[in-house]
Amino acid sequence: MSLFRQFILRHLLRERLRTCVTTFGIAIGVAVVIAIQLTNASSVHGFEAAIETVSGKTSLEITGPGLGLDEMALADMDWLRQYGQVSPVINGVVFAKVPGGANETLSVLGVDVLHDRSFRDYNILEFAEKRREPSPQEFLSLLIDPHSIIITEKFASKYGLAVGQSLNLTIGDHVRPFVIRGLLRNQGPARTLDGNFALMDIAAAQWAFDRLGRLDRVDVLLRDGVNINTAEQEISRRLKPGLLVQRPARRGQQVEKMVEAFQFNLSALSYIALLVGLFLIYNTVSTSVIARREEIGTLRALGATKRILAGLFLSEALAFAVVGSTAGLILGRLMSFGAVRITTTTVKALYIATAAAPPQLELRHVAVAFGIALPLAFIAAIVPALEASRVSPTTAIRGSGRIELRFRLRYFYLLIPALLFTLALAFSQMGPVNGLPIFGYGASILIVFGAAFLVPTVLYLVSRFTTALLTKLFGVEGRLAIGNLSGAISRISISVAALAVSLSMMVAIAVLIGSFRDTVIYWVGQTLQADLFMRPATRTNIAVDATFSPEVEKLVSEVPGIEAIDQYRNFDIPYQGGLITLGSGNFSSVIQRNYLLFKSPSNWQSVLRESAGKDDAIISESLAIKHNLRVGDSITVLTPKGDSSFRIIAIYYDYASDRGVVILDRAVFNRFFGEQQPTSLNLYLRKGADPDAARDEILAKLGDNYKVLIYTNTALRREILRIFDSTFAITYALEAIAILIAIVGIASTLLALILERRKEISVLRLIGADRRQIRKMTVIEAAILGGVSQCIGIGVGLLLSLVLIYVVNVQSFGWTIQFHIPVWFLVQSTVLILVATALAGVYPANRAAMLKMAAQEEE
């Protein structure tokens, strides 16, 4: 321990800059991993917590497929009471216009308060202050008026609202005034979505949400002593076809399954930053070993064993990992706030409503940070630590213990990459594991390692075949730089590999995103045929239950200039443990307007025409791929008539969501689900009509009583690309961090090389090289490293992008993406990397230029 303190700690303190840079590198790597873990946890756990708080003590819930269940069905379910208490529920999302004009999302729970009090804690502030519970009559009186609402104390104080005050709520496409009758303390369901919760009487909620005669679900609170498993099985058996019993947590699991692939991909990316950070440990420890060869030799001469020396340098790496991980945990918690903000847009746009606040650090995060960083740091330090243990006392003390100079190209430098690439090819042919592209990522890792093993060969070829060119371009400094590089291939290979890996991921992701974007633009161009797209104000991917009211439909149809209106209705239904979307459209309109882009069959028009009145379905590509469904297969989903099978007659491309869509012809849909109000309207204008003018006219006609969203064709295209770009913002952020760490790695390697070559540099100075020439030489060397890394990065990145596009993406999301190389981006990034690495070389270059001459040093 005292040797560690004297030999390692003091040295680290003396080399403050290098110590700080390395610690920071590890900290950033760990921080990224922790931030992403917290971010992922925040979205799903936020949603699950919302379910949990709203569910209260509910043991089981009974739901219908997508549309809930008929109120009358409850009367037939009297037998349920033998299992415990029963409470019908209406659940919805509204926008509350708060003082200041902003619209805040509120989750509304409509219940029969008299029945529901045993299910959930409603702690009304007014009564809580009097230290008593409201009587059922008092509670009921609060909500007897259909315009009454109870909000949370937290929401009220946040927006300056008080009991008795009026609050306008946008529900679906219409605006209704409500009066605040009470405030809930921050307990039970009031904690939902960080206080954005409101309580209504069930009858008022049915009226407000246009769900008269319907219930979203029936909650069951089992009596003491009733076994939940037995009850679930018995209830399931006794329920009428088309109804489903499940535990509340099941909804959370369905959501978890939905966002699983998205979050898995995010986590995989986050580990790259950590891996690159660990290359820094390798660099720093090997720099220490190089710089201190003579000291190591002295220690060896004085009797230190090889094991002691290896142990000392391994403990240096562990010291970095411990300090870096601790700092990384704190930094990760801070970064998670930003990461949550970035990813929430995607999660909310595509998956679920969630409260955007990362959870606290827990012991498991600490375990993850240390459990990953410490072993990896140990592995990273093994090679330099062994190198230290092999330093001979005599060569070190004589100062001639220079590391090998000439790199010999051996067959295994080609054989290992060939093996790894072949294995990667085999992995890429394998299917997903539980819906996750495990083998796809395995193939990516194999490609990355294969490329890393190729780096020495590439550097060897570069040093052999670019000498003349670099000498011509940069003169003697270019020649010296390439000479230096050829003399240090073994040493720089790891740093180049680290940067190349980061860059290859950047290239792969750029190709993926570029290709995806082009595909989406093409898809949007083919499918967005209508002139105007309308939806109720509160309708989003996450609040799919908002529908148009008949009044709005009527008003819109009266607007002159509108040639045709396509109605579309959809909702979520459970399917094989997850959720999919079931929608209704008009097949004849699909044929006429051509607004779906079909993957198969090629004669889809005639197939659709022939399907009139049959139990046929069109499904989205992501559903087909994820569940291995083909044209001609059947898909069975739960409808009010029970499990119903539909023959798949066509598969279409859909990049709007990866959850999978089943579309039934309107007539067939109505047969199973009854006549339903639409959730979106596509309007086609007469030739020559101005879409903006038509949009303004519709909005004017609807006035203040209705709230709808209308996008013109151009605006919707723009909006789709905006959501697309924000989805990938986090990806770029993660990549930028990995590249930054890798560039720091290059600077650190150069510094190590300069220390190793300090004698040669001082000889150069002695025979007439001025400081400027030494600087230029080092900066050229840095830029060569950047250039080589970028070239390898582009090559490997293109390979990786093929895996990402054709394996990982297909298995995760079920999308076909057309491969496209973003040439301009690659040119820009190459220039940027060359400049960035050259700049990273400036500090080592200055250190090199300031080295004393050999003669001065010897004295």
Place this chain on the structure above:
Amino acid sequence: MALLTAENIRKIYTGGETPVEAVCDVSISLDKGDFVAIVGPSGCGKSTLLHLCGAMDQPTSGSVQIEGISLSRLNDNDLTRLRRRRIGFVFQFFNLLPTLTVIENVALPLMLDGGDSNKADRQAKELIERVGLSHRTRHFPQQLSGGEMQRVAIARAIVHRPALLIADEPTGNLDSDNGAKILNLLSEINREMAVTILLATHSREIADAASRVIYMRDGRIERIEQSPRLKETTPSVAI
């Protein structure tokens, strides 16, 4: 005019806790074509004196002039240029750049001075031939023997036709046979090219080859002897 004049030079190193006076009040003067050896035990200050005379370092006090130019007036770039053009260096451990071939090592001073690469290669080749290594032109230093490496180092030291050649223990890392060959080569260069040589050595034989021998002890010149080869006192050396 003397090629090299050092007057009352002192060099004190202050890096440690107590200042160390490595060279103390030394004055020497070398004419064109001189071959002067500095002899003394380790730590006597001979290497420091070489560095000061070779424009590698500045004295704490006193002055050094090369070809009439006072080194104290030169900044780092000027000193570098002076070394690059007028001084050559040979060291005990050869100090060749391991990543450059023999010809590239030899041509390096000319290239660093911005010379034409073809011309530099031509000149380097001539000198490689002269030191008897024309069959090794494209080899790397680690493929050569110690004697060969030192011959390459000598070729590099004179490729730019320097006025002064500084050699620090040039045979110190060689066997006696190779040491004798290197000494002959240095003598030839001194004689035929009229290059002034200032050399530090432990070896009596090497010192005997010089025209004058300066004995140093504790940073001071102890005495000056005329080489037995010449048997005369040299007036240009002053204590």
